[in-house]
Amino acid sequence: MPTTPDTADGTAATVPVATAPAATAPAATAPAEPRSVADLHRAGQLLAQYPKVRALLAPLGGPELLTAGQLLSRLDPDEVRAAHPAVPQVTVAVTGHGTLSQLTAPLTAELARHGLLARIAVSDFDSYVFDLSDARSDLYGAEPDLVLCVLDPMAVFDEVPVPWRPEDVERVAAEKYAIVAGLVARFEAASRGTLVLNTLPLPHRFTAQLVDHRSRARLGALWREFNARLLRLADAHPGLVTIDLDPLLAEGIEAVDTRLSLYAKAHLAPGLLARYAREVGHLARHLTGRTRKTLAVDLDGTLWGGVLGDDGAEGIEVADGYRGAAFTAFQQVVKQLGSQGVLLAAVSKNDIEPVGEVFRDHPGMTLREDDLVRITANWRPKHDNLAELAEALNLGIDSFVFVDDSPYECGLVRHALPDVAVVQVGQEPARHIDALLADGWFDTRELTAEDRSRVAKYRDELVRKDFLDSFDSLDDYLRQLDVRVALAAVAEADVARVAQLTQRTNQFNLTTRRLTPADVRALAADRGGLALAIRSSDRFGDNGLVGAVLGHRAGKALHIDNFLLSCRVFSRGIEQACLAAVLRHARDTGATEVLGSYRPTPKNHKVKDFYPRGGFAQAPDARAEDGTAVFRHDLAGIAAPPDHIHLTASFGESTS
């Protein structure tokens, strides 16, 4: 089989230069002056140029990242915020059994890699029981977004007598489990944040102390049962995440440095804490609404081996042979991500016809047309194709992950679209999977039914766009679209999805207050609370649960605390219809005014006039420090809802 080396200029080599305008563009990866965080530190510019840190850290791991973390952790978060108010921050409380000071540097660096400023407080040694059980502890006082309760094997073995038998370990582990389960319950009552537990490694220095294999196996089994119970705790507690350390250790990381454990009570080795910090970084990214939503993959050298344009459909490497099998394994992982709501797209420099044929007819392909929301194959620069796709899907470009094997294409996308997460895979297809999965780009706390059918919904959306193009006016289009909206009180089955909307939605999100499932459940159960789910459908299909209206009553006023709508469905009148319905409902149930607020973020400017357009007037003197504007509707004249929308409402609220 002919193979064209996939070198930096591999893409250019596959086509005549004249038809590949991007290949003649000036080199796009001209480096910015500071090349590392250490450079910035040396120049005394770390604080002033903090926004550059994110891009500098993105490709780093290991010692370099740790050093950067040391330097960054010496910055005062207050000063960073004062100099760069737009940098989002995450408050992290670290508590646990052993000495955890070595978690600060990697945690600072891992959060900074995702553009997050870490405000970290490390509790005293072994104070987790006090910290988490006393609602008045400093830990709760700091109102942390994330609480890391780091458990280590000595949390159990410190209390095992000497000499010992597996039964002693079993007894202590059972006691610890009971304590931890109690702390989790306390935490949920006292905090709105997310608690992170971890499984406990079992060091060889304990198993090996048992000389008979039968006892050793018993210890192994009961230890894993203890860990399994910690993992299962998360099923019953939406505010809890348990990080399984076993897969991290399986990468070949030392679990315990006995010297540090004995002398400094640092019971987990620094390398493991750093690896754990990376997982926490992914979680923090998700909790701050930065989970990626779209995976755009290159084709030649990424999804299959060889060059389709040169080698033909029968010549590409997929399914057959060693490398073909490796590409198939990668396709299976991409498909697996797609099945969980990640939107998949192919973006390739190729002619569209042969690419379409491969996806339709090649017997070795795992990914098929139906798995992808769009296949883009042309000779335009990939960043233009990505930007266009983002627009067609109505998603921010910062929700994209782009995978390519060409350093040239990767460099160009990084340069033109710095908000895209670029995963550069190498020449060895067997490493593609690890490269894609290394940064947990799509990690989320919980999947909903919406996630599993997301690809189909977005494909419908692209069909809608084509349909729109066939109409003379938007009105004609909307009338033909036959939009049906159901506005209803949030039911238990809606809780996870509504919380997810608050986490994922950035554009049509009036106040960007992120809620946990527990918050949503509490609001729905509150007699004075208002929690409405918005569902919509149209001639192309069911959109599912696409939005929410959240609020509360205070006296004769109804406050709308947040109004959210998925970017898939806005600008077709759904938001106006729902707002009008809420206003009518408020009037009919005795309210004399409705107040709505808009809190600006870098993402939600397109809804800043949402309330004024709905007949609200800006309330005087109601601008808070964070720029929140408050609007008031006196319920005198409620605008008629758009007449192309068929809306049904059931508020589930007793008339007051």
Add this chain to the structure above:
Amino acid sequence: MITTDDFVALLREDMGLPVTAEDTGLSLDQVPGWDSVHLLSLLTLLERRTGRSLPLADVLEAGSLKDIHALAVAE
């Protein structure tokens, strides 16, 4: 071999501590920016740099940065 200059550079550029060669003779609680939590990070850095294991009990008992440097370069 880590010279005094190397050691100060490591403290300044890898640990971010604003120290000078003179400060290394100070008792640890007098060192600008020093906190006991830095000790393990410094140990990890020195072990990575020298490629050998330092006597941790002695490092934990060291009175000054100079003492720690001496442990790192001791034959």
